[in-house]
Amino acid sequence: MWTNEYTAISPLSARSIWEALKALHEGKLAYEGSDTFVLHGPFAKGTRLSVTPAGQETFESVIVDLVDDVTYADETSFGDLKLLFRHTLKSVEDGTQVTHRLEISGPSAADVGPELGPQISGDFDISMARLxxxxxxxERHE
Incomplete structure (x- = not known):
């Protein structure tokens, strides 16, 4: 298995970040450099989605984990590889800590991961700042 993750803290609430993350994956939000998503059903575990990275071909993924305000994960299969993308939100004293993690698994992950992984996850910091x-x-102020 090959993994990489990026973690940052925002002063925003977990709810606000979750709503933006949900809107992105529902295809209702896009920002410079973001992937384009098309859901094929509800925003729920088991739903398939089409993902089009900027300037690349569309591929299919499936939501494999979803807990409101806590975690979202989707998984994509490419040959014998599985790519798992996960966002985890955690309330902290200064706001919300968000970790974006990529896991590449499968028989060839140890060989392919070190080359492919950084190409995919190299912009996690920029993507999170835009999210x-x-x-x-x-954000709702009460």
Missing amino acids: FESAKAF
Whole structure:
């Protein structure tokens, strides 16, 4: 298995970040450099989605884990490889900690992961900053 993750903290609530993350994966939100998503059913575990990275071919994925305000994960199969993308949200004193993790597994993961993984996850920091910026629109002040 090959893994990489990026973690950052936002002063925004987990709810606001979750709503932005959900809107992105429902195809209702896009920002510069974001993948384009098309859900084929409800935003729920087991639902398939089409993912189109900027400038690349569309591929199919499936939501494999979803707990509101806590975690979202989808998995994509490419030959004997499985790519698992997971966002985990955790409330902390300063706001919300978000970890975006990529796991590449399968028989050839140890060989392919070190080359493919950084190509996929190299922009996690930029993507998360843009997600946080988009999440500001979902923040509710009471």
